[in-house]
């Protein structure tokens with residue numbers, strides 16, 4: 186290769202890698218697999234080795250990708266936060282080992298750990314208190330995400346007394362477990378929000394949210410794997426990790442001390458399979474030299490330490506043929522392309538379909554019908570197409586084009602600027618959108634109407650019995666009975682459940698309407714700010730955006746929804762059937778005044794009703810809930826295991842303690 190050719194290719198690679206870094210670290214929306222990324226990086230490294238005169242300090246081979254954003258305050262890392270060098274081959278692990286023993290002059294101990302796939306975090310503790318949490322940033326400075334990190338249960342705010350240094354830094358990975366990730370994406374799908382591609386993106390996206398309350402609801406977790414500071418308790422990594430565990434940090438139970446490189450290889454082989462049973466994604470193994478003195482001797486390059494290496498597992502990939510592409514229309518009208526494939530075995534299951542995400546992805550792959558495609562199962566449940574074997578492309582094969590009109594109703598599709606998805610704007614009359622909206626309306630977290638599944642909604646829609654959510658309230662038992670697989674009893678249950686749903690709290694009704702971008706949390710905020718639906722309908726963009734958490738996008742979506750004549754008609758009908766469109770706080774639905782003027786503290790575990798139900802009962806009977814006991818407490822409603830300090834306080838103030846049964850008797 187000539188110098189000029191190398192220069193050109195190096196520039197191309199740097200540009201491409203920098204863009205992938207931005208997508209990965211800042212947007213949390215990567216479009217290539219780690220393996221493909223590592224291939225690009227490898228090529229750049231090789232070229233830079235061949236032409237050292239072309240190396241520049243800002244080359245991505247010398248710097249870690251940056252996650253810095255303008256939303257957070259930045260602080261410098263006391264010790265730079267480096268990356269790890271990667272390998273996909275056992276031979277290269279052996280090369281690493283040989284380099285290490287050459288410096289050590291003898292055999293060495295290693296610590297093997299799982300390579301967690303999340304977002305790295307650096308925590309500074311001073312006098313046992315968490316002082317600051319920084320993201321990796323560009324390796325030298327990180328974003329201050331302390332407020333978000335404080336919501337993560339596995340990160341201690343304050344350590345109990347222990348033999349830790351006055352000041353130390355502990356680093357680790359913030360993760361989202363697969364079950365939490367699946368649940369989150371399910372909720373996002375129901376709210377019409379874009380889905381996270383995998384738990385890593387969800388974890389790092391969540392860490393950068395501006396509202397710690399939402400962060401708290403996302404149930405992030407954290408494993409720590411690196412202790413830094415001046416007066417560390419041990420002269421080896423393993424000992425320091427055991428100490429950190431003693432101090433209260435979560436250290437993975439899968440960390441192993443390996444006495445030889447053979448034990449390291451055994452660890453690698455074991456986790457290749459076993460990692461599938463973990464609830465957290467791991468993309469490899471980290472091998473670290475145990476002795477801190479040897480670590481220091483080996484030193485670091487600008488980008489990564491020479492005393493550690495990551496062995497990465499290659500995501501399982503197979504080649505198969507693309508048969509056709511379906512375009513599916515979701516509840517909010519988003520159109521998702523799905524590839525139909527020649528069925529093939531992959532990771533223990535037969536794969537017939539793969540996600541294609543959106544038009545950009547199809548374009549990027551330059552996909553043609555009948556192409557031989559590479560399918561990969563990463564952290565995601567749905568496999569994805571990661572590449573095309575263009576050498577096998579049949580001449581004259583047709584390019585896959587994104588459709589222009591809705592496959593369900595024929596309406597021309599729309600793509601909003603800067604958004605990846607196309608969607609069908611025929612909100613009111615596009616069948617999957619109508620059915621999806623009804624399904625959302627009746628779902629557990631919305632109106633919780635039982636007995637109506639997807640199939641029954643399909644039947645009701647096809648029979649013309651239900652065309653919108655308001656029609657549900659006009660259904661008669663006699664109309665349901667003749668439907669397939671419907672008996673008299675199930676029909677009666679459905680009607681009863683529809684009737685019961687009229688008492689659903691206002692914020693859940695707002696969520697149930699299925700307004701784009703109005704999820705459970707936003708619905709609660711709206712219900713608190715706009716005590717009834719009419720105030721909300723008359724709110725303009727300015728009024729809406731003055732509410733915390735509501736930005737211009739959500740505000741526009743709400744205004745759009747209520748501007749629609751048909752939507753307003755549906756709401757008027759729902760109102761006429763007695764659906765609850767008012768905040769309960771404003772007009773507490775009082776059953777009696779039996780507890781009027783009483784301030785009640787609830788404590789302990791109950792068997793006949795839940796705590797929440799008791800709280801509600803107190804309010805409905807005119808009483809007030811309070812969380813702490815004082816002289817103004819009227820009585821304590823106590824279940825099993827009432828806290829001893831609460832009991833003591835109540836007794837010292839002479840406040841009566843009442844059991845569940847006694848309380849229920851009071852209200853009879």
Ligand code: IVH
Pocket residue numbers: 267268269298299300301302304305306321357358410411471490493495
């Ligand atoms: S040690 C200087 N240990 O992998 C070495 N890193 O690709 C510091 N990671 O930035 C890192 N699991 O975010 C270490 N057990 C583990 C890890 C781990 C995941 C991440 C970490 C790091 C990245 C490097």
